[in-house]
Amino acid sequence: MTAPLIELHDCAVHFGATLALAPLRLQLRRGECVVLVGANGSGKTTLLRLLHGQLASRLTQGERRAAPGARGGEVAQAMVYQRPFLLRLSVWRNLKLALWLARVPRAQRDARAREALQRVGLLAQRSQAARALSVGQQQRLALARAWAVRPQLLLLDEPTANLDPAATREVESLLHDFAAAGLTVVLSTHHLGQARRLAQRVLCLDAGRVVADLPAQRFFEGPLPDAAARFVQGELP
Amino acid sequence: MNFERLLTPMLAALWLAVLPAAASAQPPHIVMASTTSTEQSGLFAHLLPAFTQASGIEVRVVALGTGQALDMARRGDADLLFVHDPAAEQKFVAEGFGLARIPVMSNDFVLIGPKADPAGLRGNDIAAALAKLAATRQAFVSRGDNSGTHSAELRLWRAAGIADPAAAVAGYKACGCGMGPALNIASSANAYVLSDRGTWLAFKNRGELALLVEGDARLFNQYAVIVVNPARHAHVKVQQAQAFADWVVSPPGQARIAGFRVGGEPLFFANAPR
Amino acid sequence: MGSFGDAVGSALQLVAAADARLLGIVALSLAVSAAACAAAALIGIPGGALLAVLRFPGRRALLLLLHTLLALPSVVVGLTVYLLLSRAGPLGAWGILFTPTAMAVAQTLLVLPLVAALTRQLVADAMHGNAEQLRSMGATPLQLAALLLLHERAALATVLLSAFGRAVSEVGAVMIVGGNIDGVTRVMTTTIALETSKGDLPLALGLGLVLLGVVACINLAIAWLRGGARRRLAFAPTA
Numbered sequence: 001m002t003a004p005l006i007e008l009h010d011c012a013v014h015f016g017a018t019l020a021l022a023p024l025r026l027q028l029r030r031g032e033c034v035v036l037v038g039a040n041g042s043g044k045t046t047l048l049r050l051l052h053g054q055l056a057s058r059l060t061q062g063e064r065r066a067a068p069g070a071r072g073g074e075v076a077q078a079m080v081y082q083r084p085f086l087l088r089l090s091v092w093r094n095l096k097l098a099l100w101l102a103r104v105p106r107a108q109r110d111a112r113a114r115e116a117l118q119r120v121g122l123l124a125q126r127s128q129a130a131r132a133l134s135v136g137q138q139q140r141l142a143l144a145r146a147w148a149v150r151p152q153l154l155l156l157d158e159p160t161a162n163l164d165p166a167a168t169r170e171v172e173s174l175l176h177d178f179a180a181a182g183l184t185v186v187l188s189t190h191h192l193g194q195a196r197r198l199a200q201r202v203l204c205l206d207a208g209r210v211v212a213d214l215p216a217q218r219f220f221e222g223p224l225p226d227a228a229a230r231f232v233q234g235e236l237p
Numbered sequence: 238m239n240f241e242r243l244l245t246p247m248l249a250a251l252w253l254a255v256l257p258a259a260a261s262a263q264p265p266h267i268v269m270a271s272t273t274s275t276e277q278s279g280l281f282a283h284l285l286p287a288f289t290q291a292s293g294i295e296v297r298v299v300a301l302g303t304g305q306a307l308d309m310a311r312r313g314d315a316d317l318l319f320v321h322d323p324a325a326e327q328k329f330v331a332e333g334f335g336l337a338r339i340p341v342m343s344n345d346f347v348l349i350g351p352k353a354d355p356a357g358l359r360g361n362d363i364a365a366a367l368a369k370l371a372a373t374r375q376a377f378v379s380r381g382d383n384s385g386t387h388s389a390e391l392r393l394w395r396a397a398g399i400a401d402p403a404a405a406v407a408g409y410k411a412c413g414c415g416m417g418p419a420l421n422i423a424s425s426a427n428a429y430v431l432s433d434r435g436t437w438l439a440f441k442n443r444g445e446l447a448l449l450v451e452g453d454a455r456l457f458n459q460y461a462v463i464v465v466n467p468a469r470h471a472h473v474k475v476q477q478a479q480a481f482a483d484w485v486v487s488p489p490g491q492a493r494i495a496g497f498r499v500g501g502e503p504l505f506f507a508n509a510p511r
Numbered sequence: 512m513g514s515f516g517d518a519v520g521s522a523l524q525l526v527a528a529a530d531a532r533l534l535g536i537v538a539l540s541l542a543v544s545a546a547a548c549a550a551a552a553l554i555g556i557p558g559g560a561l562l563a564v565l566r567f568p569g570r571r572a573l574l575l576l577l578h579t580l581l582a583l584p585s586v587v588v589g590l591t592v593y594l595l596l597s598r599a600g601p602l603g604a605w606g607i608l609f610t611p612t613a614m615a616v617a618q619t620l621l622v623l624p625l626v627a628a629l630t631r632q633l634v635a636d637a638m639h640g641n642a643e644q645l646r647s648m649g650a651t652p653l654q655l656a657a658l659l660l661l662h663e664r665a666a667l668a669t670v671l672l673s674a675f676g677r678a679v680s681e682v683g684a685v686m687i688v689g690g691n692i693d694g695v696t697r698v699m700t701t702t703i704a705l706e707t708s709k710g711d712l713p714l715a716l717g718l719g720l721v722l723l724g725v726v727a728c729i730n731l732a733i734a735w736l737r738g739g740a741r742r743r744l745a746f747a748p749t750a
Contacts, residue, residue, distance in 0.1 A: 268690075277705075277708065277709050281693075282693070297690070297692045297695055298692060298693065299609060299690035299691070300690075311599075312598055312600075313598035313603070314597050314598050314599070314608055414708075415708050416708075417707070417708030417709050420710060421708070424710070440709065440710045442710030442711070443710070470598055472598065472606075
């Protein structure tokens, strides 16, 4: 039994006086594909940021532990935020800078950037201004940027929220491939259909609380705890 | 690499490199503290090139009020002085800041006022004119800046029996400014003002102003040159400064001063003692 | 109204005559202010960015000081630098009083708070919401500052332009530390002040128009350069 990648032990998060996440316990295993579902404002983004280690200052209780990484420090992670921040530079430059920030050796950067852009189908647009791309293309660029640094854990916050069905299918297909290749993926969504397609494990959140944490099959067959059931019913006609 | 992004810092670096070089690659020069009225009369543009041609030394004039000029020389920021306040000059030399006071030239002060002369001051008795002015509510602009002209003005008020013109004269306005700005104010306010003849002759914004009182012996204005004492400030270029002092009282220098005219009129009377 | 008409006529005459002395005065104005802006940029841009990105004790006090210095009158800067560079002062041995170098130093001190405060503000605004993402990608505070400066380079250009405007239009500092010496430290603004005090108002206004014209030409050149870069490299700074 390998050690979990990320472990949350009775962690609670407050933003000022507001409770964002009630104390929760979570273990993230290597190779899992976890989907967080819940209504807007239920705490999905907060949980993702907490897992990613960006909320150390907001942790009002509990402890977060991460598995060690290759060069000391934590295990390599990358997160695709809901509104990815792209610099006012070309697509290529954005990717190269991400590799620079991740301290990828200079000699490998060109090859990795090329590979990542090819994977998401943006190689032809590499000289264009990143901010001039369409929303779907920007999302794919953010995905390429995250994948290029070869993370062990990939977190995504509503990656297809602004995409049309065709673009959504492309992104889901990429995520499916990543997961199949052994990458640990955690993503949030409020589309149950997407959760069904991608998840091995589903966490349902409601008002900052984890109301269900089940293997995917078990989640979709039910029966579910009340709060989770209410959410699911609200989603399906 | 994007060249456009490099252009700005390259240009900036170029400027930074050039300026200090320009500052140090200078011909021999001395710094002379003088007064705004002397410079604005245009005398230096006429006088100094002749000296530079004769000696190869450039004279850099910093024009300030007399009080500021003397202060600057006390700090050692000037090599010599060219001012017109005998009392202050003598004090300066007595305190050991200057080598000697060398009279060079003179001109006179004149009382300027509105052409219509509502206070009826026209004439050539300055003390009587000022006494008459104090009795009216007419406006009078004073430089109020410790300059040679300001000191002279206060001296003349005392000659008219008024020790504190700011209190005694109803229309007294002290601007704390140079001769030109004071004339500007007088021009727009139709006020009376004491000016040196040189600045008045060169002044272009006269409006309704005209020359009203002149010729009184008390309106005499003496200019002198003082070399700053190297005993106080070792870096003073005493040889070059003395060269200028010697030249300006010598026949060619004095002739040059006497030859300076504005609108056909000579501005200064070269009166260095022989 | 006559004065304004005379001023325009004066300005056109000055430009047509292209008097060597006037050209020298214009060149000196530009050189001094450009050097001051360059020096202020070298210190103020990294300084302002770091002030936005780093947290350290006394940061609030430093910010308060910086914002207060924005109101520093140019004549006070001039006086302070004069007292420092005076022979009787601590740096008198440098001997740079009444030279263009002293003028550039004074103007640098004048515009440095402007560059630093504005840079800090625009980096702080850029950080809002975006700093976390860059940190998530592994950025150290220094890398964060550098990337946000790169990201906001268009706004930075405007900051430098306003610093240049502040420098080239000021008269208090250069008058005191330069001495307005004919042929050596006389710049456009001190010439305008001199002509005003000599009562030649149309000429003074005319010189003012010439100064504005020169700055307008510089701005045109910069806009053309940036437009060219945009077309060539498909950057889109405003996107």
